[in-house]
Amino acid sequence: MIKDEAHYPPVDPVSAGLRGRCPRCGEGVLIEGLLGVKPKCSVCGLDNSFADAGDGPAVFVILIIGFIVVGLALWLEVNYSPALWVHLMLWIPLTTVLSLTLLRVLKGVMIALQYRNKAAEGQIDRG
Template structure:
């Protein structure tokens, strides 16, 4: 982010923009061109999204959060109701898939907008000349 960004574009809430899948600079353009595919650039302010690399971060957060919720609910249901195994499969597999896909897009959007806001880049070593 350079001085041009601060002059022409008001600050955008990274969490709001990320959850809505909007551009981290203007808050208007689309961040995604597909379900999880990041667009090449913003259609409104023309920000190049080549900086966007969420890596494995969103997947890790989704696994930890959704896994905790689903396993906790499945264990609670097993202990209190003792349903047949087929009912567990019928409930928890579709719920896990739906929650994971939804959370993955939301978390990926937030991580990319936070990357932009915090000027995150690949680590480099400063070597004396």
């Protein structure tokens, strides 16, 4: 990771991540399109090549959305026993929308936390 020598006021990483903003200045857009990371901040010029959220956000999305949707589907089935098509019409769109929304938010938070904590790849000290 390239050393950051610029002086900016501290930005809350969770707030910046939830809003999808630059982790350094808190103003520029971090997430481009649906889930892409912009290569550079348009406000402060931060190079986002360090940003690698990996599979972390996806795992949290699977656990959180799975818990919510499966719980609601079981509740609906036990209380009302609707036809299978009702389940399909309810849970597939809900799961898709919630997953994409939460994935975007958690990706922003993960990248902002990586920046704040100066996270980098592990290296073996061979000295």
